[in-house]
Amino acid sequence: MKTTQLPKYDLEKLFPKIKELLKITTRLHPRQAKKIGLTDSKFGGDIIWPKNEYWPMCSEPIYSFDKIQNTPHNEKFITVLQLNAKDIKNMDFPANKDLFQLLWCPADHPISDYSPILKGFWRNAKDITDLKTSFPESGEPNDNYLITECSIFPEIVYEYPSAFELETIDKELSKAIFGWESTFTEPIYQHQLSVADGCKVGGYIYWHQDPNVPICKCGKFMEHLLTISDTEFDGGSYKRWCPIEDNENIMSLPYPERKKIQNPLNINFGMGKIYVFVCKDCHDWPIESVYQR
Numbered sequence: 001m002k003t004t005q006l007p008k009y010d011l012e013k014l015f016p017k018i019k020e021l022l023k024i025t026t027r028l029h030p031r032q033a034k035k036i037g038l039t040d041s042k043f044g045g046d047i048i049w050p051k052n053e054y055w056p057m058c059s060e061p062i063y064s065f066d067k068i069q070n071t072p073h074n075e076k077f078i079t080v081l082q083l084n085a086k087d088i089k090n091m092d093f094p095a096n097k098d099l100f101q102l103l104w105c106p107a108d109h110p111i112s113d114y115s116p117i118l119k120g121f122w123r124n125a126k127d128i129t130d131l132k133t134s135f136p137e138s139g140e141p142n143d144n145y146l147i148t149e150c151s152i153f154p155e156i157v158y159e160y161p162s163a164f165e166l167e168t169i170d171k172e173l174s175k176a177i178f179g180w181e182s183t184f185t186e187p188i189y190q191h192q193l194s195v196a197d198g199c200k201v202g203g204y205i206y207w208h209q210d211p212n213v214p215i216c217k218c219g220k221f222m223e224h225l226l227t228i229s230d231t232e233f234d235g236g237s238y239k240r241w242c243p244i245e246d247n248e249n250i251m252s253l254p255y256p257e258r259k260k261i262q263n264p265l266n267i268n269f270g271m272g273k274i275y276v277f278v279c280k281d282c283h284d285w286p287i288e289s290v291y292q293r
Contacts, residue, residue, distance in 0.1 A: 002029035002243040003243055004244075008192070011160065023159055023160075025204070028043075029152060030150035032148055040084070041083050042081070048082075051131055056103060057077065058109075058117055059074060060117060073139055076105075082100070084099055087152070094280075099124065101123065105117045106141035144269070150264050159196045177189055197233045199227060208272060213277065216281070217286070226276045274289050275290045
């Protein structure tokens, strides 16, 4: 179990209007583990896959060695995440589906803003009876995107919009909160009281740049599905978002020990995030990703 620390200040008592902006998110709390079940919710590793279904390969141009490689690189997609409906209470699934699988091609692609290309699959786990046991070989993946297998410890928490988003939603409320925050020596609202840090399902987006919600091919704005982060917390946010079970002297631990908690997936986005969006108005619930750092 992983438990997020309670906030030091009750925003809803200080600023009752902010209650209208509250959202639920599920922090996934990945932790490195071995021998995780094929059907379990997890990051990385082997997952259940239909025997007669092709495992995705990528032939899109990639960016490598300071130039775009236009020749097909034939890279194998790898597992990013597998989520079971029973484990993620705030996540919607299409009718008769209870399993979500996310894969990506571990390379920098110009078509996806120099980040991995993602593919999502919605399934009914009971339909997968014959499992695939033979998979394509990898080509030359970017080590920054190779995920270390992790168990997850889902935890529902409540959050509010980021400091920048709050200003666009309610300028008067934003002004009041930042006036209160000015008595502190750090941006306490942004770091500790607003958007949950780390990998999570649903909730608000911690935009690193200007908001960039993708538009589906059907013409509608897509909905934030989940965030994949290369850090669960940083030097500003750890006081709130590092779980209680791991928090004691976390920032003074030797780096290899701290990294297993702070970056359990062992990936590197340059302190960035990949936001995954879904369109629930289309029958197949397509996904798109946005990368920011």
